[in-house]
Amino acid sequence: MELLSGGEMLVRALHESGVEYIYGYPGGSLLHVYDAVYKQSAVKHVLVRHEQAAAHMADGYARATGKPGVVMVTSGPGATNTITGIATAFTDSIPMVVIAGQVMSHLVGDDAFQETDMLGVSRPIVKHSFSVKRPEDIPEIVAKAFYIAGTGRPGPVVIDIPKDMTMPNERYEYNYPKKVKLRSYSPPQRGHSGQIKKAVELILKAKRPVIYSGGGVIIDGSSDKLRALVDRLNYPCTNTLMGLGAYPGTGQRFLGMLGMHGSYEANMAMHHADVVVCIGARFDDRVTNATSKFCPDAKFIHIDIDPSSISKTIIADVPIVGPVGNVLDEMMALLDEANEQPDEAAIASWWKQIDEWRLRHGGRFDKNESQLMKPQEVIEALWTATKGDAFITSDVGQHQMFAAQYYKFDKPNRWINSGGLGTMGFGFPAAMGIKMNFPDDMVVCVTGEGSIQMNIQELSTCLQYGIPVKILCLNNGSLGMVRQWQDMNYEGRHSNSYMESLPDFVKLVEAYGHIGIKVTERDNLAQALEDTFTKYNDRLVFLDVAVDPEEHVYPMQVPLGSMRDMWLSKTERT
């Protein structure tokens, strides 16, 4: 039997758990582990410039691949710097394993140098956490952490490792468990057949159905099954912000995103629906608007792997707890056996109504209103330049909504954004994590001049590892979404939403050894984008695009209203 130190066991166990990259930052309590990392080559370590970025890199990787991303940070500030990243992953149900160093066991509780109660600090934002008490437990704890992070409703898991658990001269038998079993954790494997049968009966009776799907479909890798169901039924489908790409964005049956900045037709269809089939989504407040006025005529079928999501904000008429893929399989089988078919006449007239709504608004914006470029047209140009096939990450704000509305995602796992927590500074490191694992794909971070500055130090990491992500900065010189709310609700008092001292981004990225291109004229945009993806394909390119600061994101739901209460432009209301 091979004897390994705790540090060596940790690295070996990560390798056995399928880890290729660790994103992290060394420090005192982890030096034994970092020495073990140095002595092997199976697991590669990526040194970030701030631990928050390490968490977002791991998160981006996880969202693109479906596999847990791995973060490694030292105790104290190293660990607490990951908190925003862990919370981001937690809110969006992203699998992640965070290895946090800790001071020596005998110093825990003494307010030692770089000591923080990481388990306590992270407790509300993790799926689970472990503290290592004996070095020989490390392989099993790692295996359990990956199992918990990646199964059921995924989420981040923290492993807190005191320094004395990793001593290089103390060696133990290494046993990585072949199979992990926890008596108190068994995620649902299938939905309740009786409930699924009820759901299918209700679906077939629907006259004005909407299929509303979310991130759960993508996490479960069940986009194909969703598409099959939607197409077979010929029912309209809308996706949440987290669910974009599950159903093709260019598909005829796709209504666009729903919710606060959802499309007119999606929100109208939801409001008038008689049956809403919610698949892997959670009736978030950014979707429902006022729950008391939400879909007044609808019966709700709710499929979710997490029972606590069901009937939390909207009471489900047919709740189904189970993995989306399995439930959709069973639904399809029941549809095959059923004698009934959807009510074709009713569905045809429902589509007629939806098509009228589509004509009414249809995601239009006024290109010629100003000399300045509109952010929407920049996103459309990006879509054209990348043929709609890039990984698009985003930060948070107007640019995020414009990207969600105007970049039509035809594939799942391509739209990577912090939907639940709304973390500015997420997009760039997330793009880096993706690019390192998909070197041949186009990876673009759509951002704003506010968000990008929240993790801009990672330009240095990109230089070190040669990570040629593309950054498309919609520069409107202000915190656009804050400004929009101030315009709409605070009589235009732009309190602290104006970035009065922006850097010269081109010079900044050049200082970091990358390519910067400033675009101020509409006529230069297409060429700049082409250069970005051809001439400078192997370089990090920062496109600083000046856009109209007066532009607002529409549609926008009227606060405390129903789904159909929307502003469609600065002057037009439903």
Next chain:
Amino acid sequence: MRHIISILLENEPGALSRVVGLFAQRGYNIETLTVAPTEDSTLSRLTMTTTGDDHKIEQITKHLNKLIEVVKLVDLSEGAHIERELMLIKIKAVGAQRAEIKRTADIFRGQIVDVSPSVYTIQLTGTSDKLEAFIEAIGPGCVLETVRTGVSGIARGEKVLSL
């Protein structure tokens, strides 16, 4: 409505803080909480009382069940059950009051477990209502100190909460 939630919990450091943290984090209220290891030393049994409408209680039990260390959970108030709470109460007892307090303690099947010239310490077991009724009967003016364990509960009949 008041509910008694009984949990088999992994007897591990940090498990209790997750349960308690969940209540704080989601704005739920804990009225009483008792916890101790069971005959199986890897498990603790935890009983808590909380109040809320059905929707809230459903959310509480769902979220508790999601905690990895929660092995089994039952809402005892959904079925026939026995609930008990133990109270130690110090009562000012001088002169004629001494006999009166003793009589009242007897009526409630309490035991005087410590005596001093001016104080009785009484041990009383029962439902929370009974303990409150006793305090009421003694008269709050005489009560010097109370210590209550919080509710423990178990289902009636054949039903057991075990692995």
